[in-house]
Amino acid sequence: MSHGGHSVVHGTPGSARTRLALLAGLFLALLGLVVAAPGSASAATSPTATTPGTNHVTHPELDWMGSTVRAHEGSSAGSGSTVVTPLATQTPGMDVSGYQGNVAWSTAWANGAKFAYVKATESTSYTNPYFAQQYNGSYNVGMIRGSYHFATPDTSGGATQADYFIAHGGGWSADGKTLPGALDIEYNPYGATCYGLSQASMVSWIHAFANEYHAREGVYPVIYSTYDWWSTCTGNNSGFATTSPFWIARYSTSPGTLPAGYSYQTFWQFADSGTFPGDQDRFNGDLSRLQALALG
Known part of the structure; x- marks a missing residue:
């Protein structure tokens, strides 16, 4: 129609x-x-996104060296069949982060602390706002000082994080008062224990960080972890024992079992509170050996 x-x-x-x-x-x-x-x-692009390769670091001020240890391992962490006896002379020290704020360094020095490690960075997005007061303040009272990086292997590569660390206070100099930078690699405060990486991938990530640090600074970084985390997430890899000093965390009366390849620890974080601000540490040797480490 x-x-x-x-x-x-x-x-x-x-x-x-x-x-x-x-x-x-x-x-x-x-x-x-x-x-x-x-x-x-x-x-x-959100800071809280958990997609691999994105930055989900939301509370870096609460992530310090050992912040995850007590919750996972308690106060007698990392027990094993082989007990390592420390050398006769232990040198006392401490590690701090932005969580401590401004530190009374003269008091810590008077109480016997001879060295301090200070958190510098986390991932590639955080720098400690108190870093200058802590890093320079410890040096100014006479301590041997160093800085550390809190690793988040699921946000970016190891070399990338090493570069960020070096650019924001993590460098080393052979002045006899500056310790090699330390890689703090421990339980993930944001999720999966091993950051979603296989043991082989985790080993590769740590090698990437350590090799980049060595290439740029001339020394290998100290590696901080617990025996249990290291065993779980790297398969107790022994490939770092000839290059990186190991800093064991174990809140007990002895350092306990060390990762494969290590016959002694260089540092031992034995408590998360005590005489000094922050965590309580011991260097495994006398002050002259600590000075030697600072000289590379």
């Missing part, structure tokens, strides 16, 4: 309703894409 020269095709009422329903569905789908798109982009 023709009206005014235009053909009109009459369909059934049902088919018209079907077309309307399809059009309405298409419209809603397009609307959903428009609304969802900004949210999707935001999630991919």
